[in-house]
Amino acid sequence: DTGVSQNPRHKITKRGQNVTFRCDPISEHNRLYWYRQTLGQGPEFLTYFQNEAQLEKSRLLSDRFSAERPKGSFSTLEIQRTEQGDSAMYLCASSRNRGYRDTQYFGPGTRLTVL
């Protein structure tokens, strides 16, 4: 069990640029989640996949955000035309499909800074 991994760990970009983050979940986990965490706050849910299907999206996920999980394994989160307000830590988590008793295991996060 190698845990959830995320790349890159840090990303600095200029406003208006596009960025893409990758998450590799724990291998036998079929659920994958994205959260955003800003300074002084707890993580906020963005979106969730079960296998390759994106089943839930938060209102926080504007049209500039898109997430994919093409083969039900790794996932990517893309932010287009970044804004300074997008600066945050982006966390990925994965879990087995145990319904509402799921336990989510988190990766180290990708810290995005938009200049």
Added chain:
Amino acid sequence: AQSVTQPDIHITVSEGASLELRCNYSYGATPYLFWYVQSPGQGLQLLLKYFSGDTLVQGIKGFEAEFKRSQSSFNLRKPSVHWSDAAEYFCAVGVRTGNQFYFGTGTSLTVIP
């Protein structure tokens, strides 16, 4: 709507002293409750969880938490704090409908020698 409140933004304790971090939740049904710890540069690590049964749950690193339905609380405790426990602690609630966790704003723990 479901929510989680961690009333203490920051707590300072001496090494060896006992610790209690407060967590209150708002949810209409039986919640599923979690405590996570986040160290600088690290991801969230699960300390313990409550789904049902015994209301006192044991976790890793000597932590325990007690679910009190009457108080809508799930406070985290440790009898003797170590310097390595300095970190940010998050309480979270999982709900029966939907698949997301709701997190509190966290409590930052400082341990002084």
